[in-house]
Amino acid sequence: MDKSKKNLIYILIAFAFMLLFPLIPAPEGLTTMSMQAFGLFIGIMILWNFVGIDWPSFLCMAMIAIYGLMKPAAIFSSGLGNATIGFLMVFFMLSHVLSQVGFSRRMAIWFMTNKIARKSSWAFVIMFLFGAMFVASFMSQTAALLIFLPIAEQIFRELDYQKGDRVPQMIVLGLGIAVGIGSANTPLGHAIILIPIQLLLEQTGLSVNIISYSIFGFITGLIIFAALILIYRFLYRPDLSRMKGYDVSHLRKSLPAMDKKEKISAVLFVIVIAIWIIQSCFKNLMIPFIGIKLSALGNAIPVMVVIVILCMWKVDGKPIMDYKESVTKGVPWSALIFNAAVLVLSGTLTLEDVGISNFLVEKVTPLVSGLNQGVFILIIAALCIIATNFSSNTVCATVFFTISAPIALAMGNVNMVALASVIGAAASYAFATPPSTMPMAVVAGTGWVDVKQMFKYGGLAAIASILILSFIGYPIAAAIL
Template identity: 30%
Template sequence: MKKYKTYQIVVIIIGLFLCFFGRFIPVSSGLSASGAQTLFIMVGGLLMWLLVGVDWTSLAVILALALIPELGMNKVAAGTLGNSTVFYLLLCFMLAKSLQATGVAHRLAVWFLTGSFSRKGAWCTIAMIFVSIFVLSSGLSSSSTIMIFLPILYEIFESLGYEKGKGDIFPAVMIASLAIICQIAQATTPISHAMTLIGFSSYNSYTGNNLEFGQYVMVAMPVGILTAIGWFLVCRYVWKPDVSRLSRLDYDAIKGNEGPFSRQEKIAATVYLIVVVLWLAPGISKYLCPPAYPLLNQIHQCYPPIVAIILLHFIKVDGKPVLPYKDAISAVPFSTLLFMGALLELGTALANGDIGVSTWLGDTIGVFCTGVSPFMFIVVLAAMSVILTNFMSNSVTCAICMAIAMPLSTSLYSGLISPVIAAIMITIGINFAFATAPATPPVAIAADSGWISAGRLFKYGAVAGLVGIAVMLAVGLPIANMVC
């Protein structure tokens, strides 16, 4: 059994009290008992998720929500594991397993690193490492990507004679960059990215509208690419690590004895690309080929991966399935799905008109925003999403920012700020978690690698966060205004 620290026991007691007895705490005459209970479930749940963990605490939040009279267990159960976004994420994890199981993901990483452009010089090598991390993490979870690249980077450090604990800048920059580029790429698409999908579903919970896959990517992808380029320039011209040892890097040793693409790899890669195209097609066709939009918009995001997973199970090479179903399902982190479902249902409860929390929050917070221009509100929102996510989990940051932005964009700033633009900026921002171990698992892995100190990681992450905020406002916001 897990042993909790004293402060965690205190947090558990406070969190559970708020979740189950919040309706009896006087808040405001404008908030109903169910509204108070929902509000305190959010506070208690966020406290436990942040300081205790996201295992049994998710079940506690689900139970507390089910006890709200306006909801009940049937609605809450349907809104958690029965949520289409949770099901979509499950399918993404299963499909992504095909790239890992067949070796496509590792081959792609090595191909970028050992290609002809990479061999032209040290900074060309570093650039291609960044590109390969970005490409993989845009379609795989950032945790999966970092576990693919860590052994590769460790092999590079060892071959070049670096040692842990020596304070060398080059390994520190590369380890930090692995986490930073992973997180930047995670913001660009909702494919296999739980936190990005939480942004999607939170927007749906508050507004009843869907954030389109293609619409989001058209904003987030340019922001991600330019932020990654900005970070590369910072590494080269600000941190200036000594890269002279890379001149003796043995690219052929890294490449190993990999032969040509196997049939399994070709099939897995082709199927995956087709699925991605079908995900993108509806949103992009709306702008590039409007007549095709009504037809393509009928393709629900869950249809392509379901068909793909079934096909990969029945397509056999040398008598074996390309992706056996049992292998696909083993890749699903069900604790993550349960946590995501609890958070999404909490967002639905906060937006429920019968409960009234959204209206109360809008009126309460709106008092402090009177006189603040719409542009400045977006600036504060973008900065807040990036700053908070570097000190607490992405999901907690999303819940806080959405609880502020959605009510105000539909009340005080109605007609002045599009809720979808606010949602996109928040969803991008919550993924820009780079500076501290609690921010997100990839950063925790980097912090625990032994190749970078906590202080240096914070400094690098803080600068990367500033780059991200600048690109979000200078590039993302204008594009969002055009396509939303």
Template identity: 30%
Template sequence: MILFPLIPAPAPITSAGMMVIGQLLGLIFLWSFVDMMWPTFLAIILFGLRAKEIYPNSWQINSIYEAGAQSFGNWIVVFALGCLILCVALEESGIIKRIVMKFITSKSARTNAWMFSFMILAATMVISLFMDCVAAEFFMLGIVHEIFDMLGFKKGDKWPKYMVIAITFTVILAFAMTPICHTSSILFMGVYSGITGQPANILGYMLIGIPIGLIIWIGMLLWFRFVVKPDISHFDTVDFSLLESKCPGKMEKKEKIVAVVSLIVLVFWLVPGFLSFLAPESAAFLLLDRLTATTPLFFAIVFLAIFRIDGEPILDLKSAFKKVDWLSIVFLAGILMIAGAMGEETTGIGAFIASVIVPLTAGKSAFILVGLIAVLSCIITNIANNIPVGIILVSVTVPIALDAGINPFLFVVAICIGANLAYTIPPAFVPIGIAYSDEWCEGKKVFLNGLVMTVISCVVLALLMYPLGNLVLGV
């Protein structure tokens, strides 16, 4: 992290770009094998020494303030904090326990441990298809953490560890499968529309993304079921009749209010995604788009903190802040600081990626070209952040597709899917950072299984992207 910037930078990467790469490599090592908290603060200090080179037009007087703005000042950190606080309200009101008890005492869940696991992951997939990945992950992890405790698992046990990883990978796959409430895909398609002047084919995207995502997801399930095979013998000792006796009774006023407020927030999260392609010019969409997903979330927190029952607030914020997982917040801050810098022109990293890709596409058939773009998107996004990777690749490859006489939107779909399948390191995608910092999980296991998921995804993308894309969109 200190000496990497002294290495001569291969053009077009700049010295500042080498600093960012050094920070990335150092943090991956320290987060995986040493500690997750203090390396982030060290990175902010070191980043601050060179931040002016990356953001030369910043209004900040001192670069360390720029480092703070790029880390703890990122909107995703604020959004994640809001999600964690709302999760505290859901937990304290008893809603999460009610959902958990309904789930774990269901007929399907009792069949066997594997069906139990599948039901959790299937529920994760369904809600993640139409919900922001960070919110979906926090919600599902809140539920499974309660399940781990109720079933008597201990931190370090294999099944909980792999359930956290599987939930994270499921959220990521769902994020890649549809653009509804999934901002990066919408952003990539916006770049495409800006270049071509053509609107994005949302339905075509989904008709390709959903089948490909489901096939990769099935591959993930088979990997965990027949290769990883986490020890689930603990389920043989679970007394479901005892669990049933602990099911909560009638909903009380506090639980009802928290449930209604949370559902309203969910509606505010979901509606803009549908309006974005049903009525993108409507006043309702423009208003909700301006509010962003964070505004209704914090309105809900304020309401729950103000509204009182028997003189007590529904949500005691002082108490809630003590229950927030601050490790996740600090971790996210470090991830986003590095990930954002990788996409800046001043680092030269994006230009370097583009210079590598363009020669690879020369003289290739449509089948090879589309598969290659999809695979490269998936590989690169696992060592760099998905947002700059997607923007760079769309900007570079759409003109290539037009020159080759191939439907450029097929390239865009390949990039939207591939660039969002980041499973390995925290700076690649926020859900991975959340898994690394989860108390029931382990960063090294996320990384190793992420490598397997990358291979599975690349194989599926290489074989199916062109045939399915050609069937839906035509070349």
């Protein structure tokens, strides 16, 4: 059966749920609105997972208005008008400029040519993968992968590796896993992290700032990265003898000197990071007026100011940032609209009039009453990481927070800020299957990685992530956040 026929079947099934589910008599504790929301949720999940995220996202928001679950003005304000969507848009633009001026590639090559990387073959591999993780912490994980992958393939050619060899398979698969880990290290440009954080703010009024989350994310990510290296070192056990003595200094020599555009862009990016640090950590240690003013700006405004500067600052007669190019090529609009629809749908499911949250609390609370918070977090993290390897990461982050939040509140012994952070990170740890994320699909499509090996070693990394996130990450998040 061709793809168009499969899509038609999925579309028909999805509409059947959306249109017929409300006709089913509501169980005790639910209403017709509850059944409408359930049917819409199931139908949209089918479309998002099997058809696409583009037009189904508009359908999602339209159906919510048609059913009267939320007014159109509320849909736009909680979706496309949400602060999370605005922040992602401007940061994607800034990230695009950093890539265009060559700063991102410069960072990538520095990681594999520094003194530590030259100490041994294993040191080179570790620093190469660590570099991918680090860069993915500050930009799209797909973009980070596409910076490192051509460099890796150049190295394979120079060392005469062939497709099917174990060393290049380890490195390419490691790149996919490393950028996945990096995507959970910070909320910068990563909607998966921002979705549960935004839902937490809307439902409880509790907020998570960028720096505080990043401390939790980096510590947890570094431990998971160390676990990946141990898996490779003692279970995969590649023969790195061909890499012994390999000189990568020519990669650094091939880089042109930093030009004025790159220097200005890099300095402005560092200034943005510094402002975020001041906002979250040092606002009370500075002149009160300055600290209050900077904190009031939020996360997106400093990026907007930098974009304005880059568009106005001309070098050799041309602005550093081409605004139209950054908006059209740097911003993944389909993904942003998808994330907006996810926020709207999640907000709908938690509305008091819809009644689903109260229903879950009433039915599930007796089952989890007295349950140890560590066990609860382990269950949520495990289910979320397993699910995210077979479905949309953003959807997993939304669904698991929407379901677990009212239950956790009813339990009374769960740190809600830490829970949102753990779910955001867990939904990012998709390492085991090609459909799980775009980077893993790209990795599988290179021909360097066998899908069975991806499932085996990516799965081991996912299991390690479950344990580390539950027993190390959650306590760290609870202490810091």
